[in-house]
Amino acid sequence: MSRDHILRSILSEKVNMTPDGFDADQLTPEQFRDCHELFFDKILEIHASDISGVEGYGKLDEQCKTAYTTFREYAIDTFEEDQEGYWYNWTELFDTTLLEREFFDHYYKEMEARISYCEGQRYLVNDYTFFNKMITDGKTTVGFPDWTFASISDFLMDFAIMDLHKPYMKIPELLVQYLDRRGIPVPDFKERFLCMGYMKGLHVLRWHASIDDEESCISIMKSMSELKDRIYNL
Template sequence: MSKDHRIKSMLPEKVNMTPDGFAADQLSPEAFTACCELFFDSILEIGTADISGVEGYGEFNEECETAYATCRAFLVETFSEDREGYWYNWKEMFETTELSREFFEHYFKEMEDRISYCEGRRFLVNNNTFFMNMITDGQTRVGFPDWSRAGISDFLLDLAIMDLHKPYMKVPELFAAYCKKKNIVIPDFKERFLCMAYYKGIDVLRWHASIDDTESCYYIKRSISELKDRINAI
């Protein structure tokens, strides 16, 4: 069974892998606020997927297997220097790119300090929920055509990814209001969201630094730096 077919077999029928519509990247903040519940409903629905046959954490390989036994191993070892391939000896970038050692190490520690809140939170995640990768009609449906980076993690990762490039969409603030309205309780929401956001934030920052995308690095660093105050204000 192919990776996509295996993922489809896990997903509830309500989750659309072949959607019609337009890229959610085209939504204005006002339009997103009006239809944000569609996105939150869909991400929570992904989180109900049956993963009973899958162990561990991390992105799936082609056999839909993960590489890490614990959430801590997944998050921390993502930034190991001795991984074969693109990120081998990646910390040399501290001397050659926009990536600041001080900034990275600060937010790596912020992430690491919160991993215990996410340990044991195992859900199927799309792990690529940037607005440009989601399709919607803006009124009744949201779909997720790209599952190339899917895996197992805390489901709040998918919400943190939504927020990273578009903090002005106010994803965590709107999600908190949504949960209050629906009487949904997310244990340790703030710490878990920050853990997932810092993980994905410094990982994406590392990528943009590696391709000398200085403008994106600036905005990602600002997004990461401002997040804790936003979350604490909820």
């Protein structure tokens, strides 16, 4: 059975993988605020999927299996230098690109210090919930056509990704209010959101540095630098 077929069998029936609509990146902040609960509803339906048949953490391979037993192993190993493929000897980027070692090391330590809060938090996550990767009609539908990076992780990962490139959309601020209205408890929300935000932020920063995308690097560094104050002020 193909990865897509396995994913379909795992996913909640309410999750739309073939949506009609427009690129959610087209929404203004005002438009998003008007329909943000729809987005949050649909993303949480991903996280409601039954993963009882999947063990561990990390990206799902072609058989929808993971490579790591613990979240700590997953979080740390994704930044190891000795990896196969694109990220082999990636630390050379510190000498050849815009990637700043001091900045990276600081937020790596911030992430590492919060890993324990995410241990045991196992959910199916799309892990690609950037606004330009979601399709919506702005009223009744939000869909997720791209499952390239589907993983098992803390469900707050998908919300941290939404926030990374568009902090002005106020994702965590709106999410806290949404969860409170729904009566959904999320223990250690602040530390978990920061861990997810720093982890994904470093991944994305490293990618944009590798393709010499200066504008995105500057934007991501600014977003990461401001995240702690935003979260602790919730």
